[in-house]
Amino acid sequence: MNNALSTLIFFLLLTTITLAQDFEVSGRVKDQNNLPLVFANVLLKNKDSVLLKGSATDEEGLFKIENIKAGTYLLSASYLDNLSETLVLTVTSDVSLDDLIIEQAEMELDEVEVTFKKPTIEQKADRLVFNVVNTSLAQGNIWDILKQTPGVIIINDKINIKGSSNIGVMINGKLVNIPQSDIVNLLSGSSGNNVESVEVILNPPAKYSAEGGLLLNIKMKKNLIAGYNGSIYNRYTQAVFPKHMIGTDHFFKGKKTDFTLTYSFRQNKNLNRFTDVTNFFDTSNTVDEVWTTEQKTINRSKQHNISGFFDYQINDKNSLSFSTINSFSVPANRFITSETLIEDTAGNLDSSFYTTNNSDYDVFNTAYYLDWTHRFKKKGENITLASNYTYYDYDRGQDLNTDFFDTDGEVTGENDFTTHSGQKTSLYSAQVDYTNPIKENSTLETGLRYSGISSESTITQEGFDRTQPGINPTEAGVFDYKEKIMAGYVSLNNSWKDWQLNMGLRSEYTKTEGDLDTSVNPVKNSYLEFFPSVSLQHKLSDKHNLALRYYRRITRPTYSDLNPFQYFQSNNAVVEGNPYLRPATRNYVSVEYNFDRSYSLEVYYFHKKNDFFEQVVQDNETNLLRFLSVNLESNITYGAEFRWNKGLTKFWDTYLLLSYYYKENGFTDIDTGAILDNSIWTSNIRFNNYFTLLKDRSLYADVLFRYSAPTVFGNSNRESTSQLTLSFSKSILKRRASISFSIEDVFNDGNYFSTRDYLNQDNSSFSRRETRLFFVGFRYKFGNNRIRDNKKQKSTDEGERI
Template identity: 50%
Template structure:
């Protein structure tokens, strides 16, 4: 038998192992107290100099000696801790085996039942179906959650519209619970809540089947789970100056006992915003422009807002736990003033006439949600049954006075119109869901569940004084619109790991029944349908330097209740926003596959196909000379392209994130006037970059620089020109890290404006949107309470905490 080949292989393996190990070194030393006493079982941590990420660690022996092995060459921070005391950070440069000598910890003579060591996680982590963005101890901590969300990986926000990889069907969750609020109210909730209590933001690119098929992607905001007993709290103040000031004042409170914990958050916001619009419409008759209407509008919104949130958890025993949560928002007064001057000119550009519209409206709104969750863990490890229910009540009322004066070419008043409306909308949402999870072997689990959701929406409008011809509901009458929806759902999913693979697959079925009725025409519209929604996620990680992933899902988007409401909201005499009770649900397929190198560089290709997408499309009514913003179905949307991203520590104090996405986007829709199918398409590129910096020896000064750019893009029947935004945020901890101050400038160069065009068939109009986007933001936060007291209970193995 020839032993030479196996012997050579064995020698080669030993040689390779030696060469690899030759690039790793050891660090040793001794831990002493300030009284020169040796400390036994002190934790010695080797940390990243950028974000204090834990890299390696060890414990001291009874002589205080420690040794950390397998350390690659480079610069690190070293810190020793015992009970509640820590040493100063020690900067070391490892190029060979090192003996650092003595490291000193101040007075350690305390008596506690446990030692808990908290370390910061990587800023971005990739999991089989999501990206996790850890924002703790960054410059974003003093901002609100909405501002922090804009920096999350893959997330792009333009004109307060969220998108992830070009997908705008985004659901928001807090601690795994879906926030069932309209989009504008979700923004209000997140912009009124401090980000200091956020542990991480999860961008779930392929949500598990347990979640509703309504959202293509989910963003889960994980609040910090505090293991501290007793009471602690904080106050925060955030001032924003644009054209007008905006001010938020709030407080957080946290109570924890042996079995119960309670978190309370309240904020009050008072703000005034200015937005400028310019709409130019070339009205057409038989293919020829007959007149051009140029409308310049200044829109001022004043608002007072109260946010109150509460989270209560009670642990009965090791197997049963109850959670009660409530999210509440009250806008006691929202004032809107639209001041619009419209000039009408003939085809040669000569002025013909003009009119000025003052639209003065006031509204109030209450939005309250209640969540109840119960979890029972079975004796079989990993098996559990959870039940949760949810109720939301939404009440909205708006009074509007729209007054228009008409002028001849010489400026003489020729006519006047005064239009009054009162609109009310009430929405009640209820859902209940049960989920069962059981492990299958040591690396797999099966999950199944059922859900019911019921929705009732009632809308009422009363109008008087309007005098003109137009399509839609008679603007001088009153009407009531009722809409009811019931959804029955069931799902099953399977999750497993083997060797270097992660696999997750699920199938969800949903039966939906809707009924809508408008009292003025005695018409009842019913729609019943059943659809299935498969999902699949696959991840292969041969080693820590290489990661491959693929995912696919099918989802549905049902029309929003205010989009189904057929009533009209006038912004000026010839500009109106309309709902559409004929809207159809939209379904879409999405798939993507990619590769990540060294946990830092990711390339991903994707494809999206969507039917009946509904959007607020802009159509000009050439006969009645009206600009209509109407909710409509887009016949088909397709998009395909690729994404590239980098998430990497470039230096010891600089973390860099960069994402570029290039895709072909095509939209096919039916023209409202002619009924013809129109197709628009182009290639789009958007770029997002964030740089996080840490300064000073104790890393107490943080900075974040953000850049967002989008080339022209197709949105329904509109083409939107390129977009650019640059922001800067600074944060400095003070008062022994119990307080912090922050300073930021959003849209430094004041470039975040949107210009859109619609030119096809008999449509020829443009819109120029100029929000109040360059903002100076100043924040202060101070934490108080007995934050140094620890629970006597042993800590659990949870994601937010690590123990060595």
Template identity: 45%
Template sequence: MKIKVTTVFSFLICTCLLGQEYKLTGKVNETKGETIAFANILLYKAADTSYVKGTASNEDGFFSFANLFPDNYLIRASYIGNHSNFKRVNVNSDLDIGPIYVDITTQELTEVVLVAQKPSVEQKVDRLVFNIENTALSDSDIWDVLKNTPTVFVMNNEISVKGEGGVQIMINDKKVNLPAQDILNLLSGTSAKGVQSIEVITTPPAKYDAEGGTLINIKMKKNLIAGYNGAVYNRYSQGVFPRHMLGTSHYFKGKRLEASFNYSFTQNKTVTNYTDITNFIEDGQITDIWTSDLEVIYRSKKHNTSVFLDYALDDKNTLSFSSIATITPSYQSRDFSNTIIEDPDGAYSSGFITLNDAKFESVNAAFYVDYEHKFNEEGSSLAVNSHYTHYDYDKNQDLETDFYDQNGAMVGENNFNTFNEQHTHLFSVQADFTSPFGESSNFESGIKYALIDSESFITQEGFDREQEGVAPTEDGLFLYDERIFAGYASFDTKWYNWTMKSGLRAEYTETKGDYSHSEDKIKNDYLELFPTVFFQFTPNRKHRYGLSYKRSIIRPSYNKINPFQVFQSNNSVVEGNVNLKPSFKNSVILSYTYNRDYTFELFYRYHRNIMSVLTFQDNESKLLRFITDNMERELAYGLDFIYRKEISRSWDTYFLSSYFYAAERFTDILSQQTIDQDLWTLLIQFNNNFTFLEDRSLTANLNYTYVSPVISGNSRQEYYNEWGISLKKNIWGKKGTISMGVTDVFRQFKLKNTRKYGNQYNISVYRPNARVFSLGFRYNFGNMKIRDNYKSTTTEERKRL
């Protein structure tokens, strides 16, 4: 195997000949003829107006773009809110385009004035970019922004893209190494004011890990102001209970050093209601019906921080440090459930009341050190990235149950407590080499090594029930280690009206598990190849065709492998599964875009060993068991229609309709019966963005989401829909911002899941406090002067727990 791995990596990691590219230079002037220092210059492709790169003019007004492929471009200069006209240039050699003129006679020159912009949706070769900067959405938290991002759907706090799960989250191209619940805590506790755009990468290049299918990359803002500036912000939300977020952000920019620091503190109190109706079956007949109404109240305090430092050692060498951390010193939940047991005729027979008090705290801190060296002006570079994550999780749970007979008299009790710890360390190092290849091609290759060390411990005391199927882990230790060796090579090129991106990634994985209650060691190793290819044909400005293929992997998260049985109530238990296998997904998309406003996409997806949380009722033990297991496969195909249009200068809209067929096959854990479920599903997303007033200082966002019945694991989920609205007003010369919004305006959001097949018949209803009113304020301070401005850079990776 090692010889095979070495052979594959040797094939992938290679060098290449350098190709010729061209340089574009010019100058930015006022209409009166004076030069403009530190103006922003943006370059776009003329064919589809897609963004290529940006720069800033120097002290004498001159600017330059290096490493440009031969093509037709549009160039535009801007300075404190005023723009030049677009200028079309044809680059087929080094070119000086002379002056670009910007009219700034009516603009105040002593400070930066931000102009409110409507969020725009850009469809790039391998991703969709949703720009939210300076909009009403930017004053909410990042979690709310994701709910409004085109193609992104959030159901039961789980993120999917057009109905496809396994989505990975990145911040500035760095994967966030957090469990699903901690990702929610991080994003819901972080202001979106520092976010420039959300990238939905549907066909990730080979450079990215093969983990997951779709990536969501949260791109943070660039700092355009030299010196120091910052902001403080406060956001109050009111559902059933109040929530509060207080934060601050700071930026410093010099000739060599650029730094940013963001911190927020959130204090939340929320309520969520659940109803579980279980029809227990014996010999094909319902014997009794258990109805459990559960109210969960969460209280939490969270600290979220991020630090980004870029230091230019010289013109060719840059050193960067960054850190992303979420600290939860206090998270408490009180679960109160009332379970009524009835016979099939609805006659009350008995019941029980359960009180579950839980407290936990966690620390998740990630650190990155990056180094980049540029070999020459043609664009060849070498980047080395290292990463370390430290994750600690401690939870205490006290569960008390009182049993009652049909007359309401107490007939027994069951009290026990659980203590659970998880400690995980992740380390990775990656090297990437990039170089032009010919006049219009680019080659990239790299290698990566990742090491994961996880340790979980559990103690449960006081449990006195003796019944089949109930085996709470009294004292258990589970150790899990994983090593991943990866290498990739990718190539992109353009000829005439064609664009092609392709890549091949190889990942060799070794896993080891050791459970204190088992003599069997868990060992697994496998080598997998992950090809990616994308073709785009643009015969003219009105028509664009695309074809993409991607293979990816989803590995089991560490907390789901833990073989512990943890009770959430007296008749519901969450169980780990040491036998989980990685799942593999193949996706094909064929697209056509007309006039940049209308897009049609045919897609096909085959997912083998798909992992899902399955709910089974144990009719003999009278238990609801929540187990993550591998389903045999998921097959999906359908048609997406996307419409995006700037209706007027004050209104732009986005509409998505996805109609698809999904079929899933799994094995019932108790009867071992193979079950097939299939369904046609319709997803609709409708976003509208408005700009009001003469100075465009008032912006608004109105959105609507609808999901028809859909297959989810071994469940059929009923339809849901919701409306949301947000407003933002700039005040005090745009140094201050007031925002407000309402989610789930008509209180329509709830999720109902039904499992009815064989000896299974149970229903779950999830009702969060989704209608929330929020009010926020932000104040910007510090150096807003335009003088001594320097161009800015941004930072760039993370993984899974």
């Protein structure tokens, strides 16, 4: 009796434990061609068809629904308008399902809200993907997102990846054809909430222009559900001066159309301070004067950004896409004040001068993209025609006034002059791409591209005191630059069970002509270059992968670099372009080992021929600081990079990058013509942590740290910098609204100190930008923010150099 009672109690307890235990259901969703479906919705309902839980598939089509009580349920998967069969599940333990295949079955979905957290950082064969939606950075602007994107380093508002600053920026796969400075303005004035992800493309396919080295592709969100939704937002930034941005986004999806419209207005007042110390040499190569300049620059601007994306599904085989990106600042002002003390080597004041530079400027940029795609009967075979037109207009007026003082502070002279300069650039391109899966595991891509650039730069300067040494500006001039590029490419992408091989070859014929109206003969150049690329990846086992990458690229000088005019920033600082700059070519090769998709070790080498940059040179005869556009003799970098990317818990993702490399720049001394080397072993550290907090996952917190060791740039040596950023975002009002705030560069250690010390060059620069920033923002969403699509029909399948 006791044994029977004990057995009964045991089974009762076992049943109770079993019924109380939580289980999970997992599986994979594929299409009818046995390919995984990414971001398909998987819904779990009770026997009365009441939705209980939901999930979504990852990049391999896998899903998992956790914390399920024992019982009987209904489960189905959906992808856009298509649904799988509905399965009846009896759950008494963990369930691993056979593949769910999407079929064209009709089914009504109740109004539900399914949330899914994709991995914050994904390492793929040729790129690194940063999913912004999982972070509080989505509440900032796009430029803030790039600052914190793994693998990306922003130095003085210039994007650097793996030691290269020649980076192409794309939005939804379309190159942004505006100058680097205006890219900063455009992205700083664009809401990060519209960004789905940022792709750091490490080995760009042959279909992309060979211009630049690596690519950053900013993928914007699309409205994947029928109907309309939108948002309004407001963001306030406090640094030394306040800044403010407001904007609105609108998304519409219909039966055949998708439409996105965004607008933002940004009012800025930025402060940048410089300290330049120059030890000028006499004719015997002995320092005889020390010039110390304290400069303060205040930029005021009111900037408008308007972008639109329109997709139209003409029929099952044809689709049309139109996009426009527009940015303009009218009016804007830059006011520079600088005081220069001239002392002897003992520190005794000899004289001084004070300069004001008041400059008003207008910037207008507009770009239009039109794409047409035709899909053939064969799955995956298509042809695309793409065209682009970009117009850029820059106009600046400048009043520069200098007063000279003796040791007693009495005025001894003055030098006042005015400058009016402008640049108008038109860029147009057309490209045809053809894709054909020639075999089950091989896809052929080929295409042709033509682009033409026409740029006119003008300058008028007057009022100079000709008795001042070194003052010899261009009084008036017009510089016309024309460029034509004809390109063709072919690539073959192969994927087998454990191997992936992508091969491509691109050729580009370039013809340029620069014509300065004050010179006798125009500068002409033409050249044909070939650009091979290879990506080979081998899956050694379930957790071990090996990859080999090689590519060759080209970087052409920016139009402002080619501009031969002298622009004075102060009485002894002048910026000069160089119409004789040569294009730079770059060879890159790397081997990468990956373990468990979380640990990566990459060894790489690249050599850049004829690299160019703005070199700071002191002219000891005229006491000028010259900012010259020059070609380097060599630019070599090699080293190793370790990456750790891991979801430590359900609420904590982390990313660690450790980079150690050798960098060598060979440059020509302007005075002697001697070739000198500037080299160093250096390192970078990046540690990003992303937290998703609270039971309803409505609070995001990010802790981001970056350290850059001392390094070299041309003839300059740069000291180390570091930055710590804290960001928070909280959803409120049933996720209709969100509030956010962040502190960037908490310890104010993100500014740059550079020195140049060789032969008769001995000078330093300390740049102090507003790197410590406090942000606070608010966003409110309206319209259709839930899954409400009950349709039952079958769904169908150069320019940055301005």
